[in-house]
Amino acid sequence: xxxxxxxxxxxxxxxxxxxxxxxxxxxxxxxxxxxxxxxxxxxxxxxxxxxxxxxxxxxxxxxxxxxxxxxxxxxxxxxxxxxxxxxxxxxxxxxxxxxxxxxxxxxxxxxxx
Amino acid sequence: xxxxxxxxxxxxxxxxxxxxxxxxxxxxxxxxxxxxxxxxxxxxxxxxxxxxxxxxxxxxxxxxxxxxxxxxxxxxxxxxxxxxxxxxxxxxxxxxxxxxxxxxxxxxxxxxxxx
Numbered sequence: 001x002x003x004x005x006x007x008x009x010x011x012x013x014x015x016x017x018x019x020x021x022x023x024x025x026x027x028x029x030x031x032x033x034x035x036x037x038x039x040x041x042x043x044x045x046x047x048x049x050x051x052x053x054x055x056x057x058x059x060x061x062x063x064x065x066x067x068x069x070x071x072x073x074x075x076x077x078x079x080x081x082x083x084x085x086x087x088x089x090x091x092x093x094x095x096x097x098x099x100x101x102x103x104x105x106x107x108x109x110x111x112x113x
Numbered sequence: 114x115x116x117x118x119x120x121x122x123x124x125x126x127x128x129x130x131x132x133x134x135x136x137x138x139x140x141x142x143x144x145x146x147x148x149x150x151x152x153x154x155x156x157x158x159x160x161x162x163x164x165x166x167x168x169x170x171x172x173x174x175x176x177x178x179x180x181x182x183x184x185x186x187x188x189x190x191x192x193x194x195x196x197x198x199x200x201x202x203x204x205x206x207x208x209x210x211x212x213x214x215x216x217x218x219x220x221x222x223x224x225x226x227x228x
Contacts, residue, residue, distance in 0.1 A: 032214045032215045032216075034216065036219075043117075043219040043222050044203070044219040046216060049216050090156075094217075095215065096215040097163075098143075098161055098168055098207065098209045099215055100146060100148075100161055100169060101156075101205075101215065101217055102158075103155035103156055105154075105155055106153075106155050
Protein backbone atom coordinates (compact mmCIF):
# COMPACT_ATOMS: atom_id res chain seq x y z
CA UNK A 1 0.00 0.00 0.00
CA UNK A 2 1.15 3.52 -0.68
CA UNK A 3 0.48 6.80 1.11
CA UNK A 4 1.57 10.42 1.14
CA UNK A 5 1.92 12.88 3.98
CA UNK A 6 1.80 16.61 3.45
CA UNK A 7 3.33 18.64 6.25
CA UNK A 8 1.42 21.80 6.99
CA UNK A 9 -2.26 22.17 6.20
CA UNK A 10 -1.71 25.90 5.63
CA UNK A 11 1.38 27.69 4.32
CA UNK A 12 1.57 31.47 4.09
CA UNK A 13 4.24 33.31 2.10
CA UNK A 14 4.70 36.86 0.88
CA UNK A 15 4.34 37.69 -2.78
CA UNK A 16 7.77 37.25 -4.40
CA UNK A 17 9.01 34.87 -1.70
CA UNK A 18 10.01 31.23 -2.09
CA UNK A 19 7.22 28.67 -1.97
CA UNK A 20 8.01 25.30 -0.37
CA UNK A 21 5.29 22.68 0.07
CA UNK A 22 6.34 19.40 1.65
CA UNK A 23 5.34 15.88 0.67
CA UNK A 24 6.66 12.57 1.96
CA UNK A 25 5.59 9.26 0.51
CA UNK A 26 5.47 5.65 1.56
CA UNK A 27 5.40 2.89 -1.01
CA UNK A 28 6.50 -0.72 -1.18
CA UNK A 29 7.46 -0.32 -4.84
CA UNK A 30 8.87 2.62 -6.81
CA UNK A 31 5.97 5.03 -6.98
CA UNK A 32 4.73 7.56 -9.47
CA UNK A 33 4.30 10.90 -7.73
CA UNK A 34 2.23 13.91 -8.70
CA UNK A 35 1.42 17.40 -7.56
CA UNK A 36 -2.04 18.75 -8.37
CA UNK A 37 -3.48 22.22 -7.77
CA UNK A 38 -7.14 22.98 -7.08
CA UNK A 39 -8.62 26.46 -7.27
CA UNK A 40 -11.91 27.12 -5.45
CA UNK A 41 -14.89 25.28 -6.92
CA UNK A 42 -12.79 23.73 -9.67
CA UNK A 43 -11.33 20.36 -10.57
CA UNK A 44 -7.69 19.35 -10.15
CA UNK A 45 -4.96 20.45 -12.52
CA UNK A 46 -1.71 18.53 -12.84
CA UNK A 47 1.33 20.66 -11.95
CA UNK A 48 4.03 18.04 -12.45
CA UNK A 49 4.84 14.34 -12.21
CA UNK A 50 7.74 12.14 -11.20
CA UNK A 51 8.20 9.16 -13.46
CA UNK A 52 11.78 8.04 -12.61
CA UNK A 53 13.25 9.68 -15.73
CA UNK A 54 14.74 12.57 -13.75
CA UNK A 55 14.81 13.44 -10.06
CA UNK A 56 14.28 17.18 -10.64
CA UNK A 57 10.97 17.72 -12.34
CA UNK A 58 9.77 20.98 -13.84
CA UNK A 59 6.09 21.70 -14.13
CA UNK A 60 3.72 24.42 -15.16
CA UNK A 61 3.50 27.94 -13.73
CA UNK A 62 7.15 27.93 -12.62
CA UNK A 63 6.81 25.07 -10.13
CA UNK A 64 9.33 22.28 -9.75
CA UNK A 65 9.85 19.32 -7.43
CA UNK A 66 12.77 17.13 -6.49
CA UNK A 67 12.44 13.40 -5.84
CA UNK A 68 14.72 12.26 -3.01
CA UNK A 69 14.56 8.52 -2.49
CA UNK A 70 16.76 8.59 0.62
CA UNK A 71 14.35 11.01 2.28
CA UNK A 72 11.19 9.57 0.64
CA UNK A 73 10.28 13.13 -0.25
CA UNK A 74 8.87 15.00 -3.23
CA UNK A 75 8.70 18.64 -2.12
CA UNK A 76 7.21 21.30 -4.39
CA UNK A 77 8.96 24.65 -4.83
CA UNK A 78 8.58 27.90 -6.71
CA UNK A 79 11.24 30.64 -6.52
CA UNK A 80 8.85 33.59 -6.47
CA UNK A 81 5.22 33.41 -5.38
CA UNK A 82 2.46 35.21 -7.26
CA UNK A 83 -0.95 36.12 -5.92
CA UNK A 84 -2.45 33.77 -8.50
CA UNK A 85 -0.69 30.81 -6.80
CA UNK A 86 -3.14 30.94 -3.90
CA UNK A 87 -4.92 27.59 -4.02
CA UNK A 88 -5.07 24.09 -2.53
CA UNK A 89 -2.17 21.81 -3.44
CA UNK A 90 -2.32 18.03 -3.31
CA UNK A 91 0.52 15.54 -3.48
CA UNK A 92 -0.56 12.15 -4.84
CA UNK A 93 0.92 8.70 -5.42
CA UNK A 94 0.03 5.94 -7.85
CA UNK A 95 1.35 2.56 -8.89
CA UNK A 96 0.63 3.44 -12.51
CA UNK A 97 -1.75 1.96 -15.02
CA UNK A 98 -5.37 2.12 -13.93
CA UNK A 99 -4.56 2.40 -10.25
CA UNK A 100 -6.39 5.18 -8.43
CA UNK A 101 -4.53 8.12 -6.99
CA UNK A 102 -3.94 8.30 -3.25
CA UNK A 103 -3.87 11.92 -2.15
CA UNK A 104 -2.29 13.68 0.77
CA UNK A 105 -4.54 15.85 2.92
CA UNK A 106 -3.63 18.95 0.98
CA UNK A 107 -1.87 22.23 1.73
CA UNK A 108 -3.67 25.53 1.45
CA UNK A 109 -1.24 28.11 0.07
CA UNK A 110 -1.88 31.70 1.11
CA UNK A 111 -0.05 34.55 -0.61
CA UNK A 112 0.35 37.75 1.41
CA UNK A 113 0.60 40.99 -0.61
CA UNK B 114 -8.73 17.62 -27.01
CA UNK B 115 -7.29 17.29 -23.49
CA UNK B 116 -10.48 18.03 -21.63
CA UNK B 117 -12.70 16.00 -19.37
CA UNK B 118 -16.23 17.40 -19.23
CA UNK B 119 -18.81 16.81 -16.53
CA UNK B 120 -22.51 17.59 -16.43
CA UNK B 121 -24.33 19.01 -14.65
CA UNK B 122 -22.12 21.53 -12.89
CA UNK B 123 -24.50 21.75 -9.94
CA UNK B 124 -27.22 19.36 -8.80
CA UNK B 125 -29.69 19.60 -5.94
CA UNK B 126 -31.76 16.52 -5.20
CA UNK B 127 -34.04 15.15 -2.54
CA UNK B 128 -33.41 11.88 -0.77
CA UNK B 129 -36.06 10.08 -2.84
CA UNK B 130 -34.88 11.34 -6.23
CA UNK B 131 -33.00 9.46 -8.93
CA UNK B 132 -30.41 11.44 -10.85
CA UNK B 133 -27.30 10.81 -12.92
CA UNK B 134 -23.92 12.47 -13.30
CA UNK B 135 -22.20 12.36 -16.67
CA UNK B 136 -18.53 12.45 -17.62
CA UNK B 137 -16.98 12.49 -21.09
CA UNK B 138 -13.45 12.46 -22.51
CA UNK B 139 -12.08 12.26 -26.03
CA UNK B 140 -8.40 11.66 -25.28
CA UNK B 141 -8.59 7.95 -26.10
CA UNK B 142 -8.04 7.06 -22.44
CA UNK B 143 -9.21 3.59 -21.48
CA UNK B 144 -9.38 4.15 -17.71
CA UNK B 145 -11.97 6.39 -16.07
CA UNK B 146 -12.49 7.21 -12.41
CA UNK B 147 -15.03 8.65 -9.98
CA UNK B 148 -13.82 10.50 -6.89
CA UNK B 149 -15.79 12.09 -4.06
CA UNK B 150 -14.44 15.23 -2.42
CA UNK B 151 -15.90 16.67 0.78
CA UNK B 152 -15.20 20.28 1.71
CA UNK B 153 -11.59 20.92 2.76
CA UNK B 154 -10.68 17.25 2.19
CA UNK B 155 -8.73 15.43 -0.53
CA UNK B 156 -10.53 13.46 -3.24
CA UNK B 157 -11.39 9.89 -2.31
CA UNK B 158 -11.50 7.18 -4.94
CA UNK B 159 -14.91 5.58 -5.50
CA UNK B 160 -14.75 3.56 -8.73
CA UNK B 161 -12.32 2.70 -11.52
CA UNK B 162 -13.24 1.47 -14.98
CA UNK B 163 -10.53 -0.07 -17.12
CA UNK B 164 -11.41 -0.96 -20.71
CA UNK B 165 -15.06 -0.34 -19.87
CA UNK B 166 -15.04 -2.90 -17.06
CA UNK B 167 -15.35 -2.06 -13.39
CA UNK B 168 -11.97 -2.85 -11.89
CA UNK B 169 -12.08 -1.09 -8.51
CA UNK B 170 -15.03 -0.42 -6.21
CA UNK B 171 -13.88 1.14 -2.96
CA UNK B 172 -16.74 -0.29 -0.89
CA UNK B 173 -19.10 2.41 -2.07
CA UNK B 174 -22.75 2.12 -0.93
CA UNK B 175 -25.13 0.67 -3.52
CA UNK B 176 -27.05 3.94 -3.73
CA UNK B 177 -24.19 4.94 -6.06
CA UNK B 178 -24.22 2.94 -9.30
CA UNK B 179 -21.53 3.53 -11.93
CA UNK B 180 -21.87 2.78 -15.61
CA UNK B 181 -19.42 2.94 -18.51
CA UNK B 182 -21.44 2.71 -21.75
CA UNK B 183 -18.38 3.15 -23.97
CA UNK B 184 -14.74 4.18 -23.78
CA UNK B 185 -15.56 7.91 -23.78
CA UNK B 186 -18.45 8.05 -21.33
CA UNK B 187 -18.83 7.44 -17.62
CA UNK B 188 -22.03 7.83 -15.66
CA UNK B 189 -22.80 7.78 -11.96
CA UNK B 190 -26.41 6.95 -11.13
CA UNK B 191 -27.69 8.25 -7.82
CA UNK B 192 -30.68 6.92 -5.88
CA UNK B 193 -31.91 7.39 -2.32
CA UNK B 194 -28.94 9.50 -1.30
CA UNK B 195 -28.35 10.89 2.16
CA UNK B 196 -27.46 14.48 3.11
CA UNK B 197 -23.93 13.31 3.98
CA UNK B 198 -23.46 12.39 0.31
CA UNK B 199 -23.37 16.09 -0.52
CA UNK B 200 -19.93 16.71 -2.03
CA UNK B 201 -18.00 17.57 -5.18
CA UNK B 202 -17.92 14.55 -7.49
CA UNK B 203 -14.90 14.46 -9.73
CA UNK B 204 -14.37 12.39 -12.84
CA UNK B 205 -10.91 11.62 -14.21
CA UNK B 206 -9.36 9.64 -17.04
CA UNK B 207 -5.96 8.18 -17.82
CA UNK B 208 -4.05 5.96 -20.19
CA UNK B 209 -3.71 2.28 -19.42
CA UNK B 210 -0.82 -0.03 -20.26
CA UNK B 211 2.15 0.77 -22.48
CA UNK B 212 4.03 2.32 -19.59
CA UNK B 213 1.10 4.42 -18.44
CA UNK B 214 2.25 6.37 -15.41
CA UNK B 215 -1.02 6.90 -13.60
CA UNK B 216 -1.29 10.53 -14.61
CA UNK B 217 -4.97 11.44 -14.43
CA UNK B 218 -6.85 14.28 -16.08
CA UNK B 219 -9.72 15.67 -14.03
CA UNK B 220 -12.99 17.27 -14.97
CA UNK B 221 -14.34 20.37 -13.19
CA UNK B 222 -16.66 18.29 -11.03
CA UNK B 223 -20.35 18.24 -10.17
CA UNK B 224 -21.36 19.96 -6.94
CA UNK B 225 -24.07 17.76 -5.43
CA UNK B 226 -26.38 18.87 -2.65
CA UNK B 227 -28.77 16.35 -1.10
CA UNK B 228 -31.67 17.85 0.83
